[in-house]
Amino acid sequence: MTRPLKQHLIDPEICIRCYTCEMTCPVEAITHDDMNVVVDASKCEFCMDCIPVCPTGSIDEWRVVTAPYSLDDQFAWDELPAQEELGEGGEAETGLEALDDAMAALLAEAHAGAGGKAKAPATASKPTVNLYTLGKPATAKVTGNFRLTADGSDNDVRHIILDFGGQPMPVLEGQSIGIIPPGTDDAGKAHLPRLYSVSSPRDGERPNYNNLSLTVKREPQGLCSNYVCDLRPGDEVQVTGPFGATFLLPSDPEAELLMICTGTGSAPFRGFTMRRQREIPRNTGKLTLVFGARRPEELPYFGPLKKVPEDFMHKLFAFSRLDGEPKHYVQDKLRDERERVAALLQSPKAHVYICGLKEMEQGVEEAFRDIARGVGLDWAALRDTMRDDGRYHVETY
Amino acid sequence: MHDLMNVSYDTQIPNNVGLSSDKRVLKALEKWHPGYINWWNDLIPDKFQQSLVYLRTAVSVDPKGWAKFDYVKMPDYRWGVLLAPQVEGRTIPCGEHAGEPAWQEVPGEYRNLMKRLIVIQGDTEPASVEQQRFLAITAPSLYDMRNLFQVNVEEGRHLWAMVYLLHKYFGRDGREEADDLLRRSSGSEEAPRMLGAFNEETPDWLSFFMFTYFTDRDGKMQLESLAQSGFDPLSRTCRFMLTEEAHHMFVGETGVGRTIERTCQVMKENGIDDPYDTDRIRALGVIDLPLIQKKLNLHYTLSLDLFGQEVSTNAANAFNAGIKGRYQEHRLDDDHKLTNDTYTVWDFEDGQVVRKEVPALTAINMRLRDDYTRDAAGGVGRWNKIIEKAGIDFELKLPHEAFNRKIGVFSDKLFDPDGTLLSGADYDAGEKGWLPTHADGDFIQSLMVQVTEPGKYAGWIAPPKVGIDNKPGDFEYVKLAMA
Numbered sequence: 001m002t003r004p005l006k007q008h009l010i011d012p013e014i015c016i017r018c019y020t021c022e023m024t025c026p027v028e029a030i031t032h033d034d035m036n037v038v039v040d041a042s043k044c045e046f047c048m049d050c051i052p053v054c055p056t057g058s059i060d061e062w063r064v065v066t067a068p069y070s071l072d073d074q075f076a077w078d079e080l081p082a083q084e085e086l087g088e089g090g091e092a093e094t095g096l097e098a099l100d101d102a103m104a105a106l107l108a109e110a111h112a113g114a115g116g117k118a119k120a121p122a123t124a125s126k127p128t129v130n131l132y133t134l135g136k137p138a139t140a141k142v143t144g145n146f147r148l149t150a151d152g153s154d155n156d157v158r159h160i161i162l163d164f165g166g167q168p169m170p171v172l173e174g175q176s177i178g179i180i181p182p183g184t185d186d187a188g189k190a191h192l193p194r195l196y197s198v199s200s201p202r203d204g205e206r207p208n209y210n211n212l213s214l215t216v217k218r219e220p221q222g223l224c225s226n227y228v229c230d231l232r233p234g235d236e237v238q239v240t241g242p243f244g245a246t247f248l249l250p251s252d253p254e255a256e257l258l259m260i261c262t263g264t265g266s267a268p269f270r271g272f273t274m275r276r277q278r279e280i281p282r283n284t285g286k287l288t289l290v291f292g293a294r295r296p297e298e299l300p301y302f303g304p305l306k307k308v309p310e311d312f313m314h315k316l317f318a319f320s321r322l323d324g325e326p327k328h329y330v331q332d333k334l335r336d337e338r339e340r341v342a343a344l345l346q347s348p349k350a351h352v353y354i355c356g357l358k359e360m361e362q363g364v365e366e367a368f369r370d371i372a373r374g375v376g377l378d379w380a381a382l383r384d385t386m387r388d389d390g391r392y393h394v395e396t397y
Numbered sequence: 398m399h400d401l402m403n404v405s406y407d408t409q410i411p412n413n414v415g416l417s418s419d420k421r422v423l424k425a426l427e428k429w430h431p432g433y434i435n436w437w438n439d440l441i442p443d444k445f446q447q448s449l450v451y452l453r454t455a456v457s458v459d460p461k462g463w464a465k466f467d468y469v470k471m472p473d474y475r476w477g478v479l480l481a482p483q484v485e486g487r488t489i490p491c492g493e494h495a496g497e498p499a500w501q502e503v504p505g506e507y508r509n510l511m512k513r514l515i516v517i518q519g520d521t522e523p524a525s526v527e528q529q530r531f532l533a534i535t536a537p538s539l540y541d542m543r544n545l546f547q548v549n550v551e552e553g554r555h556l557w558a559m560v561y562l563l564h565k566y567f568g569r570d571g572r573e574e575a576d577d578l579l580r581r582s583s584g585s586e587e588a589p590r591m592l593g594a595f596n597e598e599t600p601d602w603l604s605f606f607m608f609t610y611f612t613d614r615d616g617k618m619q620l621e622s623l624a625q626s627g628f629d630p631l632s633r634t635c636r637f638m639l640t641e642e643a644h645h646m647f648v649g650e651t652g653v654g655r656t657i658e659r660t661c662q663v664m665k666e667n668g669i670d671d672p673y674d675t676d677r678i679r680a681l682g683v684i685d686l687p688l689i690q691k692k693l694n695l696h697y698t699l700s701l702d703l704f705g706q707e708v709s710t711n712a713a714n715a716f717n718a719g720i721k722g723r724y725q726e727h728r729l730d731d732d733h734k735l736t737n738d739t740y741t742v743w744d745f746e747d748g749q750v751v752r753k754e755v756p757a758l759t760a761i762n763m764r765l766r767d768d769y770t771r772d773a774a775g776g777v778g779r780w781n782k783i784i785e786k787a788g789i790d791f792e793l794k795l796p797h798e799a800f801n802r803k804i805g806v807f808s809d810k811l812f813d814p815d816g817t818l819l820s821g822a823d824y825d826a827g828e829k830g831w832l833p834t835h836a837d838g839d840f841i842q843s844l845m846v847q848v849t850e851p852g853k854y855a856g857w858i859a860p861p862k863v864g865i866d867n868k869p870g871d872f873e874y875v876k877l878a879m880a
Contacts, residue, residue, distance in 0.1 A: 018643035049460040055644040057863040166456040
């Protein structure tokens with residue numbers, strides 16, 4: 001089988017044939033007849049120049065195809081065909097999380113723990129992906145770098161704020177961006193970007209500023225994490241993305257969220273929570289956060305989190321290295337609250353998110369299996385249903 | 398050296414033309430600025446001035462930077478001077494100077510002709526804001542209200558664009574003309590706007606949609622031909638304006654489309670198949686398709702008049718001088734001089750509507766009008782698809798170019814929408830079926846109610862398929878100021 005291809009298309013029902021995209025396209029991949037404006041798959045280089053200039057929103061359409069739609073196919077359309085079901089191929093090939101292969105592969109690996117192809121929540125906002133690429137990155141200015149963990153801890157987690165100035169950077173909560181570490185590898189090639197989850201909400205770390213925040217842990221040998229953790233205000237950083245089209249926040253205010261994380265896995269949930277707080281601050285009883293760390297002083301955002309009212313977000317902290325206390329992991333907290341968790345697993349409004357180190361997956365799965373069995377449900381079937389419904393999301397690394 | 402891509406905010410007037418180092422023009426524009434703000438503030442009702450509107454503002458003329466969305470109060474909108482990036486080595490695309498380097502200054506011999514074109518274009522921009530000033534009071538949704546205001550602020554910016562050219566390149570005359578653009582006013586007895594169609598009020602939202610579809614499309618075609626100008630600053634100005642004008646086309650096409658969609662939907666829900674069962678359809682609070690056809694007939698023909706006489710020596714001169722090109726001149730494959738070419742135009746001879754060959758140079762207006770008609774027909778085809786999809790037997794049509802004309806060879810005769818010459822009595826008998834009557838206007842007016850709940854729409858119009866800037870359906874596009 002030939003490798004599936006990500007094809008850029010224009011929705012003919014929404015396009016008004018103003019040809020602004022056609023005039024903007026630097027490689028003349030866009031053309032038209034009397035009815036439709038179409039994209040030549042053999043010429044489009046995914047530069048995204050046409051996306052912001054479209055007055056209608058019809059241009060931001062993508063399909064994964066085994067054979068690209070020809071110009072004649074597209075000229076004949078009255079409406080856009082639905083995405084075909086592609087049986088073969090993993091998420092990296094058949095998903096639209098990222099348009100470039102390396103980033104798609106990274107995300108597919110991070111999502112593997114969900115046990116099948118990830119799907120976005122039905123009411124999530126439409127994400128923009130790949131606006132900036134390795135060949136055409138955005139330049140962000142560092143406006144803040146704060147240590148989140150206690151000074152004495154050997155665990156150095158940083159809150160980094162990047163400002164994009166006049167460059168649009170439309171990120172949704174749960175999406176990631178790529179940071180390109182400067183320099184070259186041993187073979188003299190530029191380094192590939194490293195992915196970091198955005199930890200701020202869509203309207204910015206500070207509302208209506210074109211900025212965002214990242215939560216980055218310094219890894220002893222980490223090329224990029226050391227680069228990022230050492231950044232100083234005023235430094236410039238090359239950024240790609242945004243990436244990710246499934247690990248997203250539902251827009252439905254009735255949606256209930258069960259968020260389970262360890263360490264810097266809290267980044268997307270900080271974004272989720274802030275979004276909810278800014279948009280619907282009086283919407284209580286919908287959020288549950290289960291957050292694991294070794295000690296309170298190593299738990300990123302522990303201070304601000306404690307200030308979030310309990311009725312807005314129910315918070316469960318699991319500490320594994322507290323002096324004189326037994327070791328607690330996130331799965332233990334899930335079991336402690338089995339009634340609440342069981343109710344969530346059975347609610348059609350509930351969305352489960354797991355984010356953190358790969359090692360946490362197994363324990364969490366087992367806890368879910370036990371809790372499900374306790375109410376007479378088969379976890380594997382339930383998980384698949386939730387995932388296909390866009391309500392079960394895993395991002396681990 | 399200033400940055401030609403990003404918009405500079407170092408003066409009161411955002412720009413990418415290095416205003417901060419051009420003291421003379423900066424001073425002139427700063428002097429003009431308060432008059433503009435007064436004009437704006439006097440125009441739009443205060444309640445809306447104080448509201449937060451989700452508007453797009455260009456922060457750069459690079460494709461990625463010209464659609465930055467945010468809430469802004471309209472009087473705080475950053476109107477500025479934005480020119481498309483200069484193309485290295487650009488040449489004059491047409492006329493007797495074709496192939497020579499494009500002018501960066503106005504050639505003396507064409508100064509008056511050029512100034513007049515810029516003033517006429519400039520005059521239409523504030524005029525349409527004046528025509529639409531009361532529409533927000535009956536906006537069918539916050540989404541539509543936002544779109545109206547986006548159109549308004551961008552027309553305001555287009556006025557800025559033309560005023561910059563007048564100040565920069567036409568000295569004292571230019572400054573006087575710029576002042577006059579604020580002195581004239583749509584529908585005024587003493588100082589009306591220059592073109593007839595811009596002195597009519599836009600009384601209701603269907604008229605607004607038809608206006609943005611048909612009349613703004615004339616504006617688009619004029620901008621297209623000025624974008625081909627050998628005078629490079631004019632070309633660059635118009636190229637950037639075209640990217641904004643596309644939004645206005647969008648508002649018109651989808652507005653009419655959503656009106657049609659809602660009518661078809663309500664007809665189906667109530668088991669009405671006959672589109673001419675207008676009393677029943679109107680009783681259900683939607684606009685019948687025959688009335689939409691009548692509105693189309695009116696706005697299309699008014700817009701055709703904006704193209705001027707079929708055969709025009711002024712247009713020939715402007716083309717020959719390289720001041721104004723044809724639609725997509727750079728894509729046309731000929732000598733770009735038209736000295737020996739002919740073009741087929743409509744004429745009226747011996748009581749007959751005929752096609753006639755005339756020298757192509759004198760038919761420049763007609764040619765642009767034909768391009769316009771082709772462009773306008775595309776959207777009509779889309780509207781018909783909505784009707785067809787609903788299974789209703791009705792087809793919208795552009796009327797014949799002879800119908801209802803006030804300018805050109807057909808202007809002193811009477812025709813039906815198929816282009817058949819009629820006697821006065823026959824025309825009178827048919828007119829109420831071809832053009833909106835006062836009663837039709839009253840009916841449309843009766844449907845115009847303001848809806849301000851996010852995500853809700855007045856009963857006569859369907860919601861849009863996608864939100865602006867990918868926003869969800871219940872997004873609050875305008876945060877209305879409390880009175």
